[in-house]
Amino acid sequence: MFEAWMEANRKYDDGRNLTYSEFPTKFVYNEGTHEWTKRKKGFAVGRINHVPPGAGDDFYLRILLNFQKGCKCYEDIRTINGVKYPNFKDACYSLGLLDDDKEYIDAIKEANLWGGSTYYLRQLFASLLFSNSMSRPEFVWESCWKLLSDDILHHQKKVIGRQDLIMSDEEIKNNALAEVERILQSNGRSLKDYPTMPVPTGVLLSNVHNKLVLDELSYDRASLIKQHEEYLSCLTAEQRNVYDRIMTAASDNKGGLFFLYGFGGTGKTFIWKTLSAAFRSKGEIVLNVASSGIAALLLPGGRTAHSRFAIPIEINEKSTCNIKMDSPQAELLSKTRLIIWDEAPMTHRFCFEALDRTISDILKFSNSNCSKVPFGGIIVVLGGDFRQILPVVPYGGRQEIVKATINSSDLWDSYEVLTLTRNMRLQPSSLNQDLTDLREFSDWLLKIGNGEVGEDVDGEAIIEIPNEMLIKDSENGLADLVDFAYPNFLEKIKTNDLAFFQERAILSPTLNDVAMLNDHLMSFILGEERSYLSSDSICKDDISFQNDEETYSPEVLNTFTGSGLPNHKLNFKVGVPVMLLRNIDQSNGLCNGTRLLITKMGNHVIEAKILSGNNIGQIVLIPRMIMTPSNHSLPIKFQRRQFPLVRCFAMTINKSQGQTLSHVGIYLPRPIFSHGQLYVALSRVRSKQGLKILSLDNEGQISNKTTNIVFKEVFHRLA
Numbered sequence: 143m144f145e146a147w148m149e150a151n152r153k154y155d156d157g158r159n160l161t162y163s164e165f166p167t168k169f170v171y172n173e174g175t176h177e178w179t180k181r182k183k184g185f186a187v188g189r190i191n192h193v194p195p196g197a198g199d200d201f202y203l204r205i206l207l208n209f210q211k212g213c214k215c216y217e218d219i220r221t222i223n224g225v226k227y228p229n230f231k232d233a234c235y236s237l238g239l240l241d242d243d244k245e246y247i248d249a250i251k252e253a254n255l256w257g258g259s260t261y262y263l264r265q266l267f268a269s270l271l272f273s274n275s276m277s278r279p280e281f282v283w284e285s286c287w288k289l290l291s292d293d294i295l296h297h298q299k300k301v302i303g304r305q306d307l308i309m310s311d312e313e314i315k316n317n318a319l320a321e322v323e324r325i326l327q328s329n330g331r332s333l334k335d336y337p338t339m340p341v342p343t344g345v346l347l348s349n350v351h352n353k354l355v356l357d358e359l360s361y362d363r364a365s366l367i368k369q370h371e372e373y374l375s376c377l378t379a380e381q382r383n384v385y386d387r388i389m390t391a392a393s394d395n396k397g398g399l400f401f402l403y404g405f406g407g408t409g410k411t412f413i414w415k416t417l418s419a420a421f422r423s424k425g426e427i428v429l430n431v432a433s434s435g436i437a438a439l440l441l442p443g444g445r446t447a448h449s450r451f452a453i454p455i456e457i458n459e460k461s462t463c464n465i466k467m468d469s470p471q472a473e474l475l476s477k478t479r480l481i482i483w484d485e486a487p488m489t490h491r492f493c494f495e496a497l498d499r500t501i502s503d504i505l506k507f508s509n510s511n512c513s514k515v516p517f518g519g520i521i522v523v524l525g526g527d528f529r530q531i532l533p534v535v536p537y538g539g540r541q542e543i544v545k546a547t548i549n550s551s552d553l554w555d556s557y558e559v560l561t562l563t564r565n566m567r568l569q570p571s572s573l574n575q576d577l578t579d580l581r582e583f584s585d586w587l588l589k590i591g592n593g594e595v596g597e598d599v600d601g602e603a604i605i606e607i608p609n610e611m612l613i614k615d616s617e618n619g620l621a622d623l624v625d626f627a628y629p630n631f632l633e634k635i636k637t638n639d640l641a642f643f644q645e646r647a648i649l650s651p652t653l654n655d656v657a658m659l660n661d662h663l664m665s666f667i668l669g670e671e672r673s674y675l676s677s678d679s680i681c682k683d684d685i686s687f688q689n690d691e692e693t694y695s696p697e698v699l700n701t702f703t704g705s706g707l708p709n710h711k712l713n714f715k716v717g718v719p720v721m722l723l724r725n726i727d728q729s730n731g732l733c734n735g736t737r738l739l740i741t742k743m744g745n746h747v748i749e750a751k752i753l754s755g756n757n758i759g760q761i762v763l764i765p766r767m768i769m770t771p772s773n774h775s776l777p778i779k780f781q782r783r784q785f786p787l788v789r790c791f792a793m794t795i796n797k798s799q800g801q802t803l804s805h806v807g808i809y810l811p812r813p814i815f816s817h818g819q820l821y822v823a824l825s826r827v828r829s830k831q832g833l834k835i836l837s838l839d840n841e842g843q844i845s846n847k848t849t850n851i852v853f854k855e856v857f858h859r860l861a
């Protein structure tokens with residue numbers, strides 16, 4: 143039957159765009175003649191028999207049959223993009239369908255051929271360590287250390303000022319390793335965390351244990367004193383009240399929990415900066431974290447809460463953070479005076495409860511009273527806006543989502559709510575007309591966020607979109623929306639205009655609509671399009687692994703999609719903006735949500751330039767990484783090795799939270815589906831001139847109405 147498929151491909155053209163399992167949709171197999179003939183009626187789908195991984199070449203042949211089309215002989219099956227591979231395994235590898243550390247060696251070699259700085263190569267290696275993507279990191283290091291240390295001798299000659307300096311291979315290798323260690327340490331990691339990796343000899347590692355603490359104490363106090371005075375003199379009366387209340391709690395030495403409630407632009411970040419300067423200028427430790435990577439980049443020395451506190455991805459009401467008692471993180475927490483946590487309402491309450499439990503456990507040894515006060519007596523200030531998107535609870539309804547928010551936690555009774563109400567972005571420096579416009583827009587936004595526009599029926603209201611924000615009377619609404627968000631788009635791609643892409647996006651509620659928009663925009667870009675396939679497998683620690691292996695074959699796993707998980711097949715071109723889906727190197731601004739522009743595409747590595755945050759224009763090398771989705775709706779635990787990237791001409795509204803943009807097109811082919819989504823989409827811009835909305839009704843016709851969802855009960859405990 144199988145060989146007859148190749149025979150049929152030699153005979154007929156019609157089936158050559160079909161894989162082996164798609165073949166029965168157009169052909170029928172005749173058991174008597176052992177031939178495939180063209181199907182005249184009916185429909186059938188094929189299934190390829192299970193082959194266990196231990197079966198050798200047959201296993202790889204089976205994988206290839208899910209991708210290769212129109213093969214006329216065995217050689218065709220192992221020919222990829224015109225290259226004939228010696229065996230099926232190598233052909234699978236070239237398609238990216240295998241998990242193999244060889245890929246990372248090839249990635250480093252490939253990036254080296256691009257001729258960039260060795261520093262970027264070491265960052266690439268460090269990001270592979272951060273993401274635990276290599277099964278044998280020491281093997282990759284041994285194979286590539288020469289490429290990763292190409293600049294060491296030159297650098298040392300400069301440092302020492304002796305052009306005749308000679309270094310042995312071991313010394314060069316040790317120095318390169320120390321550089322990798324430096325990158326790891328800036329992100330709270332060390333080579334010591336990877337037991338099979340060598341560690342550099344010399345002074346560097348003796349500091350490792352305290353590096354996290356040292357980093358937090360190494361701020362320039364003199365300049366912070368000046369900064370603090372400057373900020374303090376600017377505070378408005380209500381901002382000053384907030385500041386005084388927190389400083390009083392600090393001087394009382396009894397700890398304190400606060401929630402700073404204020405909509406966008408009321409100066410929450412300004413307060414965070416003032417407080418951080420106040421404490422740090424006195425040599426006290428402040429940990430600035432945020433729920434999203436983007437918000438973390440706005441804070442001085444900010445990190446995502448999940449990475450700073452090692453909060454487990456799969457969390458429940460009994461979880462604690464992954465911080466051991468005698469670890470550097472524990473020492474850091476025991477010395478911390480103030481924790482600032484921005485965008486708190488989007489994080490599940492279990493995360494705050496896990497941190498509270500962990501801190502109490504750590505501190506109870508030094509002070510037995512600590513376990514009696516929340517967060518062991520550290521002052522904790524949360525901030526954010528409950529009008530925005532609340533924690534995502536997979537398949538959770540209204541009740542589950544509301545129950546997951548921080549103000550449903552038992553800890554909430556201990557929080558004191560401090561409020562900011564004055565919009566500091568809209569100040570009288572603007573022209574009068576502009577100011578009136580801005581105020582009207584800001585008031586309308588707040589009403590949308592509060593659910594005060596339209597008639598509320600069980601949390602949902604149909605609202606009318608103001609005319610000036612609407613795409614209407616249009617032959618092709620989508621083309622007009624694209625033109626608004628990305629005018630002269632091809633020209634901007636040609637000139638590699640980073641500033642243009644930095645501030646623009648199209649937002650839509652669902653992943654499918656976003657994928658359609660990204661396909662649409664990418665189709666205009668000339669140049670080679672490359673497809674990158676992921677390697678998917680069931681996690682070996684899944685206890686039902688043995689039984690599931692047959693049901694969840696790689697081609698079934700390939701179909702899984704989810705928010706935060708890159709697709710099995712990614713299509714990119716040079717010039718396409720993408721968003722990072724992992725925290726790679728937060729100290730260099732590479733976190734979940736950072737936007738990048740693709741500049742080079744290799745077989746195993748992608749080069750891009752940073753578009754958002756603090757390091758705009760900096761080059762970064764992105765490898766494939768192992769990602770395990772935490773989606774409980776999936777019946778098994780599986781992992782995907784893929785580039786942690788998603789195209790972002792268009793992005794989901796949820797992904798846009800925290801981004802500030804100048805031009806936003808909102809595409810609503812169907813209504814938004816959860817609390818805060820409309821408010822978040824509308825409030826990404828600073829003025830209504832930066833906003834256009836294309837809303838479609840059930841018949842797909844342009845409409846001036848859309849749905850807003852607000853769960854008003856989340857506002858109840860904020861008075």
Ligand SMILES: Nc1ncnc2c1ncn2[C@@H]1O[C@H](COP(=O)(O)OP(=O)(O)OP(=O)(O)O)[C@@H](O)[C@H]1O
Nearest residue numbers: 376377378405406407408409410411412413566567
């Ligand atoms: N007291 C102040 N004096 C001068 N400028 C201020 C003051 N407070 C805030 N600002 C400025 O107003 C703008 C908005 O403030 P900020 O970014 O702190 O608000 P936010 O509440 O954090 O907003 P978002 O939630 O949208 O991030 C910033 O440019 C900030 O520098």
